[in-house]
Amino acid sequence: EVQLVQSGAEVKKPGESLRISCKASGYTFTNYWIGWVRQMPGKSLEWMGIIYPGDSDTRYSAPFQGQVTISADKSISTAYLQWSSLKASDSAMYYCARQGVASSDPIYSWGQGTLVIVSS
Amino acid sequence: QSVLTQPPSASGTPGQRVTISCSGSSSNIGSNTVNWYQQFPGTAPKLLIYEINKRPSGVPDRFSGSKSGTSASLAISGLQSDDEADYYCTSWDHSLNVYVVFGGGTKLTVL
Numbered sequence: 488e489v490q491l492v493q494s495g496a497e498v499k500k501p502g503e504s505l506r507i508s509c510k511a512s513g514y515t516f517t518n519y520w521i522g523w524v525r526q527m528p529g530k531s532l533e534w535m536g537i538i539y540p541g542d543s544d545t546r547y548s549a550p551f552q553g554q555v556t557i558s559a560d561k562s563i564s565t566a567y568l569q570w571s572s573l574k575a576s577d578s579a580m581y582y583c584a585r586q587g588v589a590s591s592d593p594i595y596s597w598g599q600g601t602l603v604i605v606s607s
Numbered sequence: 608q609s610v611l612t613q614p615p616s617a618s619g620t621p622g623q624r625v626t627i628s629c630s631g632s633s634s635n636i637g638s639n640t641v642n643w644y645q646q647f648p649g650t651a652p653k654l655l656i657y658e659i660n661k662r663p664s665g666v667p668d669r670f671s672g673s674k675s676g677t678s679a680s681l682a683i684s685g686l687q688s689d690d691e692a693d694y695y696c697t698s699w700d701h702s703l704n705v706y707v708v709f710g711g712g713t714k715l716t717v718l
Binding site: 524531532533534536537546548582590591593594595597598599600 | 609639642644651652653654657658663695697699706707708709710711712
């Protein structure tokens with residue numbers, strides 16, 4: 488069974504850095520695209536980007552390019568989403584999302600979500 | 608404002624058939640497949656329909672999908688109270704460097 492277990496909720500101040508994680512299990516981590524989806528309070532879903540852990544090929548959605556960094560450590564089957572300088576507008580729920588073997592495949596599995604609150 | 612357009616709400620009574628529409632363009636739905644996700648309050652989304660009309664294991668056949676031109680639809684027959692949730696359509700979009708685009712979501716209420 489595919490499982491994606493995300494790190495816990497975070498409360499940070501504007502300007503601080505943050506890295507959240509997603510530990511994958513139940514499948515061969517290096518063979519599937521994995522990425523992140525943002526959901527702001529009361530809003531729809533936004534696809535942020537994906538990484539192929541096998542070769543670290545990374546794709547970003549235009550609104551998130553340069554704003555976040557997606558990475559993966561295949562030795563521990565974990566994907567990361569990182570900010571170097573948080574803004575209040577980054578406050579949202581972030582879901583880890585595993586797609587298929589192709590980057591255009593749907594999201595087959597989701598993590599439980601990590602709530603990020605950025606407030607002074 | 609989402610790239611794919613869905614009605615913000617839909618409703619039906621138990622046993623009824625409801626449909627939720629998703630309108631896009633030639634760069635997304637018109638030239639790519641469509642997936643649908645179901646999300647209950649406070650939980651992660653779940654894949655409901657993929658590649659327009661395929662159901663993952665465990666999804667009842669009461670749920671079905673279709674596509675015509677630049678629009679897609681999700682149909683739910685034999686509506687049940689536990690179908691009350693938010694539903695999102697999504698597709699691949701090659702024109703915006705956004706890759707995956709979502710609809711704004713439709714909140715389904717079972718009356």
